[in-house]
Amino acid sequence: MQQHNLRFLYFMECFAGLARGSYLVCIGWTTLIVSDDIAAVGQVFITAMLTSILAGPIIGIIVDRYNRKYLTIITHFALAMTLLVLGLALSENHQLPVFWFFIAVIIVTFFRLIYQGSHDGLIHANVNKDKLASAVARFRGLHLLATAAGTLLTGFIIDQQSPAAGFYFAAGSSVVLIFTVISIKYVSVNNTVVGANSFFTDFSSGLAFFRNSPQLLILALIAAIALPIGQLSNAILSSFIRDDLALGSDAFGFVDAAWPVGGMLAAMLLSLGLKKLAAANMVYILAVLIGLITVIFSAMSSIIPLAILHAALGFCVWMCRITIDSRVLQICTEQTIGRTKAYLEMAFSVGALLMCLSPTFVKLSSSSDYFYYWGLVIIFFSSILAWDQRRKFKQEIESAPAKRAV
Numbered sequence: 001m002q003q004h005n006l007r008f009l010y011f012m013e014c015f016a017g018l019a020r021g022s023y024l025v026c027i028g029w030t031t032l033i034v035s036d037d038i039a040a041v042g043q044v045f046i047t048a049m050l051t052s053i054l055a056g057p058i059i060g061i062i063v064d065r066y067n068r069k070y071l072t073i074i075t076h077f078a079l080a081m082t083l084l085v086l087g088l089a090l091s092e093n094h095q096l097p098v099f100w101f102f103i104a105v106i107i108v109t110f111f112r113l114i115y116q117g118s119h120d121g122l123i124h125a126n127v128n129k130d131k132l133a134s135a136v137a138r139f140r141g142l143h144l145l146a147t148a149a150g151t152l153l154t155g156f157i158i159d160q161q162s163p164a165a166g167f168y169f170a171a172g173s174s175v176v177l178i179f180t181v182i183s184i185k186y187v188s189v190n191n192t193v194v195g196a197n198s199f200f201t202d203f204s205s206g207l208a209f210f211r212n213s214p215q216l217l218i219l220a221l222i223a224a225i226a227l228p229i230g231q232l233s234n235a236i237l238s239s240f241i242r243d244d245l246a247l248g249s250d251a252f253g254f255v256d257a258a259w260p261v262g263g264m265l266a267a268m269l270l271s272l273g274l275k276k277l278a279a280a281n282m283v284y285i286l287a288v289l290i291g292l293i294t295v296i297f298s299a300m301s302s303i304i305p306l307a308i309l310h311a312a313l314g315f316c317v318w319m320c321r322i323t324i325d326s327r328v329l330q331i332c333t334e335q336t337i338g339r340t341k342a343y344l345e346m347a348f349s350v351g352a353l354l355m356c357l358s359p360t361f362v363k364l365s366s367s368s369d370y371f372y373y374w375g376l377v378i379i380f381f382s383s384i385l386a387w388d389q390r391r392k393f394k395q396e397i398e399s400a401p402a403k404r405a406v
Contacts, residue, residue, distance in 0.1 A: 021150025063338025141267025155253015
C-alpha cells in the first residue's frame with residue numbers, strides 16, 4: 001500500500017506546486033495593479049501571516065484529529081472555489097476592491113495550512129523513518145519544479161490574457177489534485193481524542209512537546225529569522241520589477257520562477273543523502289548565506305543577474321527549509337505532527353509578518369532597499385545564533401572529561 005500511495009502523493013505534489021505558483025503570481029501582481037501601491041501588496045501577505053499565527057493552534061489540532069486524505073480533498077475544493085470566484089469577480093470588475101483580495105488570502109491561507117499539515121502526515125505514514133530526509137527532499141523538489149512551472153505559465157497567461165485567467169488556472173490545478181488524492185488508499189491515523197472539551201488538552205500537550213524540545217526551539221528560531229525572506233520577495237518583488245526596473249509581468253514571472261528552480265536544485269542535492277549536508281551546523285551556515293545573497297540581490301539592476309541570485313536565494317532557503325522539515329518529521333510522533341508543524345509555521349509567520357510590514361511603516365526610496373536592510377538583519381541574528389551554538393558545543397566537549405572522571 002505504501003508504494004501505491006507514494007505514487008499518487010508524487011502526482012499530488014505536482015498539482016499542488018502548480019496551484020501554489022500560479023496563486024502567488026496572481027495575488028501579488030493583481031493586487032499591485034488594482035491598488036497601485038506596494039504597501040497594499042505587503043499588507044495582503046501580512047494578512048496571510050496573521051492568519052497563520054491566529055489559526056495555527058486550531059489547524060494543528062484539526063490535522064492531528066482527522067483523516068488527512070479527506071482533509072486534503074476538502075481543503076483543495078475550498079481553494080479551487082475561492083480562486084474561481086475571485087477570477088470571475090475580477091473578470092466582471094477590473095478594479096475590484098482590494099478588500100476582496102484580503103478575504104481570499106485569509107481563506108486560502110487557512111485551508112492551505114491544513115493541507116500542508118495533512119500532506120506531511122501522509123508522508124510520515126507512508127515513509128520509513130530512516131528514509132524521511134531523502135523522501136522530504138524529493139517531495140519538496142517536485143513541488144518546487146511544479147511551482148516554477150506554475151509561476152512561469154501564469155506570468156505568461158496574465159501577460160497574454162488577463163489576471164482572471166491566471167486565477168482560473170490556479171483553481172483548475174487544485175481540482176485535478178482532488179481527483180489524484182481520491183486514488184490514495186485509506187491511511188490509518190492514530191488520532192487524538194475528539195470533542196470540544198479536549199481542545200485545550202490537545203493544545204497544551206502539543207505546546208509542551210514543542211517547548212520541551214531544544215532542537216525544535218532552535219529550528220523555530222532559524223525559521224523565524226531566515227526563511228521569511230521568501231515572503232518579503234512575494235510582497236515586494238513585483239514592485240521591484242515594475243517600479244524600480246520599469247519592466248512587465250513577463251519579467252516578473254521569469255525572475256519569480258527562478259526561486260523554485262533554485263529550491264529544486266537544493267532538494268535534488270539533499271535527496272542524495274550526503275552526510276555533510278545533514279551536519280548540525282548546516283542550518284546556521286545556510287541562514288548566514290541567505291542574508292548575504294539578499295544584500296547582493298538588492299544591488300542588481302538587470303534581469304539575468306536578478307534571476308540567478310533569486311535562484312541562489314531559493315536554493316539556500318529551501319535547503320534550510322527542507323533540512324528543518326525533515327528534522328521535524330524525525331523528531332515528531334504521528335500524533336504530534338500537525339501541532340508541531342503549526343507552531344513552527346507560527347514562528348515563521350511572526351518573522352514574515354515583520355518583514356512584510358516594513359513597507360507599510362518604513363518608507364524607503366526604492367523596493368530594493370528593503371531587501372538590503374533585511375539581508376543585514378538576517379546576517380546579524382544568524383551569526384549570533386551560530387556563535388551561541390558553537391559556544392555551547394565547546395562547553396559540552398570541555399565538560400565531557402569531567403563527567404567521565406566523576
